[in-house]
Amino acid sequence: MTHWHAKGTACAVVFALVLVVVVPKAFGLDVAGYATGYAPAQLNSLSVDLQTAPISVFKVRLRVNTKSSSLKLCAGDGPALVDGTCPLTLASAVNDASGNLRDGLGFIGADGLQGKFLYIINPNATANSVVNFTVTIE
Secondary structure, three states: OHHHHHHHHHHHHHHHHHHHHHHHHOOOEEEEEEEEOOOOEEOOOOOOOOOOOOOOEEEEEEEEOOOOEEEEEEEEOHHHHHHOOOOEEEEEEEEOOOOOEEOEEEEEEHHHHOOOEEEEEOOOOOOOOEEEEEEEEO
């Protein structure tokens, strides 16, 4: 029994060391904003230039804070941003008339974001629509 106990303890120590090494490199980004009218809400002013390992994966979450609204978190090049199209949907979220939330959750590799702009579009936009949102990237 002590042999298995020693192996279990050794595995736990190795796992703890891996956590200590990996966790300090983690980061998170929260962006709160408004999508107004028909125009996309741009989240970054320059295209994404990631200096990460090629196997990096990001978790993205989109929350719509305004009732009776839906939004899409998109990644695209400059012309797609200007046109308000969404060539790559990272997440889509809905907040129904009752205030029930359906957060959008997505995962994307670093190579999929390289050289892209991140922006929010409102597929049901009107000229006077204002929708509050929060984006989290981890």
